[in-house]
Structures are given as structure tokens and as C-alpha cells.
Amino acid sequence: MASSSSSSAKRNTALSFFPLLLLSLFGSAFAGNIVKTLPGYPGPLPFTLETGYISVGEVEFFYYFVHSQGKPASDPVLLYMNGGPGCTGLNGFIFQTGPLKFNLSDYTGGLPTLLNEPNAWTKTSNIIYLDAPVGAGFSYATTAASYSSDDSLTAQQIHIFVRKWLIEYPSFQSNPFFIASDSYAGIITPMLAQNILQGNEALITPLVRLKGYVLSCPHTDTDVETNSKIPFAHRMTLISDALYKAVKTSCNDYYVESTSANCTEDLAAVNECIELINRQNILEPYCAFLSPESHEAFKSAASAKHRRALQEFTKDYLVSFPRPRDLWCRNFNYLLIDIWLTYPSVQAALHVRPGTIVGEVFRCNVTLDYTVNVNTVVEYHKNLMARGMQVLVFSGDHDMVIPHLAVETWIKRLNLTTDFSWRPWFVDGQVAGYTVKYTNEGARLTYATLKGSGHSPPEYKRKECYMMYDRWIHYYPL
Numbered sequence: 001m002a003s004s005s006s007s008s009a010k011r012n013t014a015l016s017f018f019p020l021l022l023l024s025l026f027g028s029a030f031a032g033n034i035v036k037t038l039p040g041y042p043g044p045l046p047f048t049l050e051t052g053y054i055s056v057g058e059v060e061f062f063y064y065f066v067h068s069q070g071k072p073a074s075d076p077v078l079l080y081m082n083g084g085p086g087c088t089g090l091n092g093f094i095f096q097t098g099p100l101k102f103n104l105s106d107y108t109g110g111l112p113t114l115l116n117e118p119n120a121w122t123k124t125s126n127i128i129y130l131d132a133p134v135g136a137g138f139s140y141a142t143t144a145a146s147y148s149s150d151d152s153l154t155a156q157q158i159h160i161f162v163r164k165w166l167i168e169y170p171s172f173q174s175n176p177f178f179i180a181s182d183s184y185a186g187i188i189t190p191m192l193a194q195n196i197l198q199g200n201e202a203l204i205t206p207l208v209r210l211k212g213y214v215l216s217c218p219h220t221d222t223d224v225e226t227n228s229k230i231p232f233a234h235r236m237t238l239i240s241d242a243l244y245k246a247v248k249t250s251c252n253d254y255y256v257e258s259t260s261a262n263c264t265e266d267l268a269a270v271n272e273c274i275e276l277i278n279r280q281n282i283l284e285p286y287c288a289f290l291s292p293e294s295h296e297a298f299k300s301a302a303s304a305k306h307r308r309a310l311q312e313f314t315k316d317y318l319v320s321f322p323r324p325r326d327l328w329c330r331n332f333n334y335l336l337i338d339i340w341l342t343y344p345s346v347q348a349a350l351h352v353r354p355g356t357i358v359g360e361v362f363r364c365n366v367t368l369d370y371t372v373n374v375n376t377v378v379e380y381h382k383n384l385m386a387r388g389m390q391v392l393v394f395s396g397d398h399d400m401v402i403p404h405l406a407v408e409t410w411i412k413r414l415n416l417t418t419d420f421s422w423r424p425w426f427v428d429g430q431v432a433g434y435t436v437k438y439t440n441e442g443a444r445l446t447y448a449t450l451k452g453s454g455h456s457p458p459e460y461k462r463k464e465c466y467m468m469y470d471r472w473i474h475y476y477p478l
Helices: 004-023 089-095 151-168 183-187 189-201 222-235 241-251 261-274 295-300 304-318 330-342 344-349 378-386 404-412 462-473
Strands: 033-035 049-056 059-066 077-081 100-102 114-116 126-130 177-182 210-216 390-396 417-427 430-440 443-450
Touching: 049 151, 059 089, 059 151, 077 089, 077 151, 089 100, 089 126, 089 330, 100 330, 126 151, 151 189, 177 183, 177 189, 183 189, 183 210, 189 210, 189 378, 210 462, 222 241, 222 261, 222 404, 241 261, 330 344, 378 390, 378 443, 390 404, 390 462, 404 443, 417 462, 430 462, 443 462
Parallel strands: 077 126, 077 177, 177 210, 210 390, 390 443
Antiparallel strands: 033 049, 049 059, 059 126, 100 114, 417 430, 430 443
């Protein structure tokens, strides 16, 4: 990890070259390449896919752009960012909101095959899936020093990426623009949104017609999220009433760090109860992180050596892919993207620049030189709501990585006016979750839970998440 002084230096450097980069935007060459076929998919792709690189200083950000399957000329443009930090944009494309998915039921080895996904968000939106920060997926830097990044710098770099991308695709400059993010990228989203709005106010062209943003199980405030896990565990009967009362008293309702010997003892008792629970979804089997996505998993890889060991562990599993009757873990699904991305034919089809990727490619890169330098973005959300942003926030109600209690806590701190009170929302006549809508002088924030879902909701409830997004983006109530 970089020191705080080096982190500050990176931010100052970013700010100093920021205007120079913007001045050079108009001289960039078109970077997109049409992808007509993909290994593992039978026949031509039934949608328009482009891939390419956008240069931001010494960083080459790789993106996947899926044109809307509805009305691309007028549908929103959605920038979709994944968490980690360090997960490829293909994680969102394949497992969450994109038009393709892996055939998980018939895989016996070799090149994974792809199927159409009927509940893709691309049915109603143009979506840019981004490999960010640098080092995620196929994004790379031209100098070793430029691989070092942090939260603030990443938000600044993606802001430049957005404006340069709009220059590459001028026909989309008049479309409404939204930011969507999953998990850890929730910390980047409001900073990026504020950067964009400030850039618009400074008359930086092209104008980004930012209307709002979408947050899926978002990392927002580290202390709030840490403090919510014990109440969540109690609500889910993972710890007893007696233990919950004891830890509440001994820790004084503050679980971020131990406040006394009794608090330390009670926290240890809580951990003993939940240590073998799957934090991604408390109902699913507990499995090792073969390709860690959560920030907790990233932090647990305290050294580069241990992070490399995690990747070696991934390769061990490739030898004996589990049979249908064996213990199933969701992480086995993720292995397919590691296998698929490493095929040279896949990289060639995606127009990955030869020589920029050495060795295997993983869904989530846990070896990033990345400094966590922002622990809360609640004030950003307050500022953005005052600017009239349209916001959708949703959580899985069985997610213990970013518990829904944490999301509901920071939303309350925004001091918004309740427009529609807590109520169930439905898909196909069944309760899909619960929702509440808030307003604030032209802004609106819709919050929803996904019943039975873990972290991240679109991976568990793809149809419900699409129906939720489709209603929200067209200003219909859930």
C-alpha cells in the first residue's frame, strides 16, 4: 500500500495534468472495434458490441460498449462499474446485467459456452462496461508508476474517461447519462458524479448529460457497514438474543473496534458464530474466495504473496471442476470467466492489444497497487441530492458483506422527504422485495430490497433486477 504522502502526491499530480488532458481530448483517434462473434457463442452476436481503449494519461482503460437493443439513439447511456476494487467489467456483463451468460449446467471442461440472457439491462439502455481501476481486466498502464491508484484518483481518471469516450462516440452526446456501480465501486460513484457536474459547470466539453446513478449493494461508509453486521446477524438468528444483548452492552452499540475487555470477548463470541457463514449470501455454502470480489476479501490478502496464493488456489480448482452432485459454490461459476478470458482466441476476438497482458486473466485482480483513501461518501450523496439527481439504490436482504441495514442507515442520514412509504413490490404477481421512495426538491431516491438475494443482487435475481431497473429508468413506480 502507498503511504498517505504518496497518495496525496498522486492526487495533486492528477489535478495538475487534468486540464492538459482535457485540452488534448479532441486530438484522440477512434478507439472502438466492432465484435461480431465471440468464442463459445454459436453464430453472430445478436447485439452490437464494441470494445476499445481510452487513454487517460499513461493509463489505457479497456471498455465493452453494448448498444441498446431497444432505441440506442435515445435510450440512456449507462456507465457500469464493478467492485473489488479490481474486478473486470465483464463481471457485470456476464453475471449481472449484460446480454450474455455462461452455460453453467453443461460445463465439463475446455472453452466455456455462452447463452443469451433475456433479462439484460441492454434491452433498454446503452451500457459501457469498464475495466477499472488500472490493472483490472485488460486495462493497463504504460509505466510501472501509473499502476498505483486510489479511490480519489480513480474517480478523477474515470471522469476523464467519460468525456473522452463521448468524443469517440459523438452520436451519444445528447443521450441522458447515468452511472451504475456494484459493491466497492459504490465509493467511486458519487465522487465521479460530483466531478462530472463540476466539469459541466466549468464548461468542459463535451457536456455530460448526467441525470443520476444506480447503486447495487454499494460500499458507502466503512464504519456504518461494519457496525451493521452484528445487528444483521442477530436479525437473521445467526447469534442468540443473549449474546446480542451482551455485545450491545459491552461494546456500547459500537463494533468497529473493541472498547473494553468485555467487548473484545463478546465480539470473539460473535465471530465464532458467524465465521463459517457465507458473507456473500448467508443461505449459500461457505467457500474459499477463488476470485475475491468483496473489499473484505481484498483486505484479507494482506501481502502480495498471499494474494498470489489465492490465484494459485484458483488454478488448482480448474483441474477438478465439481460434478453436479458435489457441493456447489457460487465461486465455481466465477472460474468460468477466468478460464474464458485466458483463451488467446477470446482476447483476439475482444481486440485486446497483443503484449499488454502477461499470463492468466482473472475476474478480480487482487494484486493491485491500490490505496483505500476514502471511507465515507455520505456527504457526496447529500450534495448530489441537492443538485436534483435521480438515484436507485438496492440491496440483497441476505447480504452480510454490505448489509441492507447499513444502506438504510446512511440513506436516513440524507434527511430526505418520504414520498412513498415502505411497501412490497412485485414481479409476476410475487413479492420481489420491499421499496421506499424519497424526494428532495426535484431529486428522487428509490430504495429497494431483493428478497432472497445476496451480494450482488443481479447475480441472484436477474429478472427481478431488470424489471426494477426498467421501471425506474422510465420513471414508473416499482
